[in-house]
Amino acid sequence: MNADQLKKLKAYYHSFLEQKKFFDSLKGGTKIKGNQPRPMLMEFDLLKKDFPDIISFDPGYDGLKDGLYYDYIAFRGYLAIVIGRLEVAVDQPADIPVTEKRQFTFVNNSNLKAIIERDYEEIQRAFISNCWKSVIILCGGSIEAILTDLLLSNKTTAITAKSAPKENDITRWEFSKLIEVAVELKFVSPGIQKLSHSLREYRNLVHPSNEIRKQLSFNTEEAKIAIEVLHILHRDLSH
DSSP, X not given: OOHHHHHHHHHHHHHHHHHHHHHHHOOSSSEEETTTTHHHHHHHHHHHHHOTTTSOSOOOXXXXXXXXXXXXXXXXXXXXXXXXXXXXXXXXXXXXXXOOOOOOTTXXXXXXXXXXXXXXXXXXXXXXXXXXXXXXXXXXXXXXXXHHHHHHTTHHHHHTSTTOOSOOOGGGSOHHHHHHHHHHTTSSOTHHHHHGGGGTTGGGGGSHHHHHHTTOOOOHHHHHHHHHHHHHHHHHHHO
16 A cells, blocks of 8 residues: 555544544434434445555445434444544554555666666665665665666767766766756756755765765755755656
8 A cells, every 4th residue: 555545544544533422422313313413324335445455345325214313323323433444444553564566667777777667665664764974875875876877778869968078978968067068958856956966976985985984964954955866856857
C-alpha cells in the first residue's frame, strides 16, 4: 500500500468514527429511521469499491432493515466490524514505512533504470528515518544518472549546446553542467536549476573529510529540496 492509498484509507477510518459518534448519540428505542444511516451506507459502498481486499463482505442491508427502520443493535455491531477492520489496516508499524514506487521508464539503460527505481524506495525510507545525508546523496546520484543518460541519448545536440563544456565526454561533466545543458535544451524545466544549488556538493558528502573541510551542512530542508528536484525531473521526462 502506498502513501496515497494509506491516506485515503485513514480518511475512511475517521469518517466511520464520526458516524459511530452520531449513532452513539441516538437515544430511545431500538430502531433507526431509514434515512439516518444513508450517508454511512454510501460511504461503505465507496470504501468497498476502493479497497475490496480490506472490506469485502456485504453489509446485508436487508438483514439490518425492518420495513422503514434499521435495527439499532445490529447496525452498531456492523459498524463496529467496519471500524475494527479499518483500524487494523491503517495501523502501520513504525518500523515498516509506507513507500511509493515510481517507474522511471524514460531511462534508456535498463540496468540503470532498475537501480534508480530501487534507490527511489530507499530515498523514502531514509527520509522517514530522518537520514538527511543519505537522502541527499541518493537523490543527487539518481538525478545525475538520469541527466547523464538523457544527454547521452541526445549527445550531438548536448555537446553543441551553448552551455556545454569543452569536454565531449558527457560522463565527465560536472553535475551543474548536466543541469544547465538539459535546461538550455528544454529537456527539463528551469525550476530544477533554481532548486539544485543545495545538491551541487552532494558528492562531497560521501567523504567525511570533505564535509568537514568545506563546512557542508544539511537538514530536513535540503533533503526536501533534493526529493523535489527528483520529482520535477520525473514529471518533466514522463511526458
